[in-house]
Amino acid sequence: MPKEHQEAAVPEGPHIPTSATTTIINMPGEVSLPDHVVWSMFNTLFMNFCCLGFIAYAYSVKSRDRKMVGDVxxxxxxxxxxxxxxxxxxxxxxxxxxxxxxxxxxxxxxxIANSRAF
Structure with a gap:
């Protein structure tokens, strides 16, 4: 800025401090909910009793999808x-x-008992 434009404005009356209002916004961080996808995948592959592991995997994926959307x-x-x-x-x-x-x-x-009897 040129020197002629660097004039400071002097308040003409007394300066009265005003109270400033503050607003606090709480932003939720990363939601850390366990979705049990790894456990469900293990059960699907190795312990799939009556397809319970596969159904658990489907619910785990739904849980992960809801978490990504923000629906806690x-x-x-x-x-x-x-x-x-x-x-x-x-x-x-x-x-x-x-x-x-x-x-x-x-x-x-x-x-074994029957084979010994003969």
Whole structure:
């Protein structure tokens, strides 16, 4: 700026400070909700008892989609359903494996007992 334009404006009356109002806006950060996609994929591939793992995977993907849109309530609901389905798939698959092992052991022991009888 040229020197002739650098004049300071002097207030003519006394300067009265006014109170400034402030506005605080809380911006939500990254939403960190577990969507259980990895767990659901594992159950889909290895512990898919009555397709519970696949259904849990579908709910996990829905939860991730809701989280990306910003619908926290919907994401929590889908994640909760996916978690329950994953727990059910794991428990029922483990119980089924235990039952199969017990039945196999009983059948094998009876076959061995019958072969010794002859």
């Amino acid at each position: 309530t919907g994401a929590k609901a889908y994640a909760s359903t996916a978690k329950c389905l994953n727990i059910s798939a794991v428990v029922l698959s483990i119980l089924m494996a235990i039952v199969i092992i017990i039945v196999y052991a009983i059948v094998l022991s009876r076959m």
